[in-house]
Amino acid sequence: MKRTVTELADGRQLIYFDERDDAVREGPDRRVLPPPPPGSQLRYDALVDEWVAVAAHRQERTFLPAETDCPLCPSTPDRSTEIPAYDYDVAVFENRFPALSDRGDGGGGRCEVVCFTADHGASFSTLSPGRVRTVLDALADRTVELGELPRVEQVFCFENRGVEIGVTLHHPHGQIYAYPFLPPRTRAMLAAARRHAERTGGRNLYADVLADEREAGVRVVAANAHWTAYVPAAARWPFEVHLAPHRPVPDIPALDEAERDAFGPIYLDLLRRFDALFDQPMPYVSAWHQAPVRDVDRELGHLHLQLFSIRRAADRLKYLAGSESAMGVFINDVPPERAAELLRRAG
Known part of the structure; x- marks a missing residue:
């Protein structure tokens, strides 16, 4: 597996995990983006000894766009997305609308998006065993790296699937939350x-x-x-x-x-x-x-x-x-x- 680290136009990290060693990932992010949002607030609920994240900027996150506007599909010559490449295997990047963030005066932590495939119409169940292995290796990579960040206490990898669950993007993807506390x-x-x-x-x-x-x-x-x-x-x-x-x-x-x-x-x-x-x-x-x-x-x-x-x-x-x-x-x-x-x- 080849690992290529780059940056998006607003400074967020993007990592390609390619199954071919000769994959080239040099295409820049052509978009003009505002700076990432400030960090979320962490508020402590003393009644139950638990933390709650307040992330007002997430109200503006992309909600069930048409396939032609999907931000997780590969870019094309006519349209730039969160993935600058015109094709990819597995890609991981910092969430543009994070629930947790260590930017600014945020409470700490980090949120990333894991794109399992460039195929918008696929699902995890239609992936090959080889692609599942690539995804698993990518999650291992991110668990190690995120676990080394200051204040991170646990790395949580997950996938939500289906509008009934509350997904806001149909493209096959998962997420990673690096919590600055231990969840209940x-x-x-x-x-x-x-x-x-x-x-x-x-x-x-x-x-x-x-x-x-x-x-x-x-x-x-x-x-x-x-x-x-x-x-x-x-x-x-x-x-x-x-x-x-x-x-x-x-x-x-x-x-x-x-x-x-x-x-x-x-x-x-x-x-x-x-x-x-x-x-x-x-x-x-x-x-x-x-x-x-x-x-x-x-x-x-x-x-x-x-x-x-x-x-x-x-x-x-x-x-x-x-x-x-x-x-x-x-x-x-x-x-x-x-x-x-x-x-x-x-x-």
């Missing part, structure tokens, strides 16, 4: 993992849960020599799957060559099962849970991908109502064992 879910998982380690003489909580799921098999959807996909016993979403490596590793950069190669085929299979479930594109969130960058409990982490959808039936969505939104107590209409059975059949 990470803190909760680390606290549970710490208690488990203290009770069991240092055992890894997620590794033990994964081993139990693999042995029981009832909620396992798919598996290969290095990865297992299963529906969690306490799944919050109608269709939710964890995809985890058998070897406990803290983050994507720690995956070895065999694990990286084995990820693409099983993940593509899983996405295609989701789409086949109701014979229509499934809206989903795909979220990588990585260990914190420098927290003392980093060794308690276990890398895993959480894939979930808000669709609970062909014509019905799950909305976060009072119990979920106000109290954080989820009510799932689809038993996890039933969800696993349906996903196995969909394959």
